[in-house]
Amino acid sequence: MKEKLLVLKEKFLQAFRKFMYPLLGSISISKEKRVAIEIQQDNISICQFDGKNQIKQFFNERLEISTDKNIENASEIYEQKILKIVKKNKLKGYEANLIIPTSYSKIHLINIPVAEEDAASPDDVIFSNFSKNAQTQEFWKSFEQLGQIKETDEVSHFIVSKNDATLELSVVVAITDKEKILSFKNVLKNCGINANLIEPKLFSIINSILIKKQEVKPFQFGILEYTNDKSYFAIVSDTSFKFTEVEISRSDKVLLKQLEKMPSPEGPFWSEVFERSLENVNSLIEEVNNDENNEIKVKELYFYSEEDNVNNFITGLKNKFQKIIIKEISLVSVNMTEPELEIKDNSVEYDTLKENLLENNTIKLSKKVRKTFPVTYIDINKAFPLIGSSLRYLNAFNIKKKFIPKFQINLNPENFKYLENNKIKTSNYLLNSITVLLLFIFSGLIALNLPVYFEKSKVLKQHPSVVQKYDQTLNEIKNISGKYKKIEADSKLANEVQSTNNEYYKLVKNTPSIVPDGVKLNKLEFLDNQAVFEGHAVTDYDLNMFVQNIRDTIGRPDITKLNVAVILNDDTQSAPVEQNESASNNNQQLSQNTSSFRNFKIEVDL
């Protein structure tokens, strides 16, 4: 279970590195204010790369220090001289890639077996347990081939490649006396420069050459760094690295020094000397060239020396390796016309071919530097390692960039601390930036929403009281309305219940006025909104008038009964005798003592 969790954790970290480290690495590199510095006995050389594609500064200055002094025994003088230069060029606070002589380190190339989980992928090896263990001296002491490691020694390493088949890492290990490193480092530290990246000159040279070589993969070349003291030879390809220290005996060193005073290195004697001196070089080249697995053979050999006069040595070198092109790196183009070219069976032979490092697609000199370059430079053909070194960064996240050199060994005793601090600083910077950015975005969003929020808060705050007031008012209105409706209903009911005598009153009141003189009413009935008039009229005229008056005042009359009544004159009180109208007409002349009347019954709908 625990193992599974560890595997899971490792996979998570790998994924995290894959996505986050390119970003963090780019930030880390952009934050490094860095210059490459090389301090020699009498001069200091400085080169600054802008982190993109230009050399911003590239100069050297004489320190004017007497030849019997060096940085270890006269550090104060160096400090004073360098301090002036630092102030003049405003380099205080910069970090530095310091080039120290290759001879200060014992360099070994060893193969180290690693556990599978420690080297899951070539890119992750640098973050594996191996790299953490490699920070301790105890780890390196277990490798016999490294020889005795003193407490005062600093062991630095760089993983060149990983063999997946054998699960072995090919590692360059450099053992350096800490005191020597610190003598350089402290001088720069007292001048306000933090030299936290220190590399042997050989690797600066290789990294410089690789600027051009990486444009034409695959490649393989040899590099010989030659000095009167110690010389080193390496074969570099895009996939491998072979290294050896050139073992030249003390007597041969004297002879080679004398060689430069001779007119030419021709002859069997000098051939013998070169044969002995370059035995290691020759065997390494043969080893590579005879390897059947290696398709690309060593056809180029770059030569670098700080010595002033090495022309005869180069000629001797050319004589020794006749099938290999001997090249020197230069920073100017004018010398390119010097070589005498002779093409023989696909091989080129000439005295020395000078290759201009600045003719590449990766970096170039800035306009400012081009104005003074190379006039201001003391020895232009020996300055190029600074360019390779200036491309170095702490690169704590091990990101890949076009300009970042392949060989990234750091002799600084506090390398691990700087790498860890760089990671923390970069992470903190990114997190701070994210915090500020988020703060800005969030503040912006909140600021945009805040006025609306306050306005809407008021609405929300207002709403309950308005609703309460509304409900209260609505209830009041409902109550009033209910009361009104109830009153209305009551009124309606009361009106319905209420009985009025309008029609009856009207009938009774109007009756006296509608009865003409010749009409007498005997009976007036009022029933179900119907009035019935009963009586008698003296003449038809009177009756007609009465009917007309009814029509005008009360309603439509309907005569339901009409007859003639005869009344005796001597007995006016007697009731009229009823007759039919036709009968009445026939008996009109019956008696002078009788009077005739019209009895009627009229119904009127009110």
Next chain:
Amino acid sequence: MIKRVVIKRRVVRKKVKASDDKVEKFIKPLKIKEEKFLNPNSIYTKMFMIGILVLGFIIGNFVVIKPTINSAMLIEPDLQQKKSFLDTSETSKIGLLKKTKEAEDQLQQINQSFFYTSKPDEFYTLFSEAALDHQLKIYSLNKISEDFYKKQKKDDPKAFDIFEKYKIVEYELVINGKFIDYLNFIKTLEKYDKSFVVTDSVIEEKNNGMVEIKNKIKLSLLNT
């Protein structure tokens, strides 16, 4: 005579030439601070701060601000409606109160026309006094029926709504007198504006210009 002698002193200032070596001694070294191991916990602290910041924003924006705005936007039309209602409610209320008052007055006025069950003698007093004033004789007064007010239901004509607030009482009344007196009697009753109705009436002439009036009167009484 004393002569004053002024001795002029010429002060010659020494020009100090500092050698380059001496100047160099005054140059203050630009020492840089020793870098210490940084604590990786600061990364976690900052991540925690970012977490707090994001959480704060999420809570602030998505739990407080946005819901408040959304809630307010939902209730805003309602609030506006209620506010505009409240703006006009006072006028409506006053109008309604006025109408209610008017209706109340009107109802009171209508109610005043009713006879009250609490004063059962009012009708007779009113009638008899009016009759006496107009020389009419009330021969007889018989109560025919007495019931609550009933109203046919709209949906069921056979059923009735009964209103106990009102009582309907029917009398049969016989009056004797002159027609002109009866006419005045009627006019007097009309002035009383009381809730009664003559449903059936027969006015018949008798001897000596006298008339006999047989009326069926329906009284509406208010239960009090």
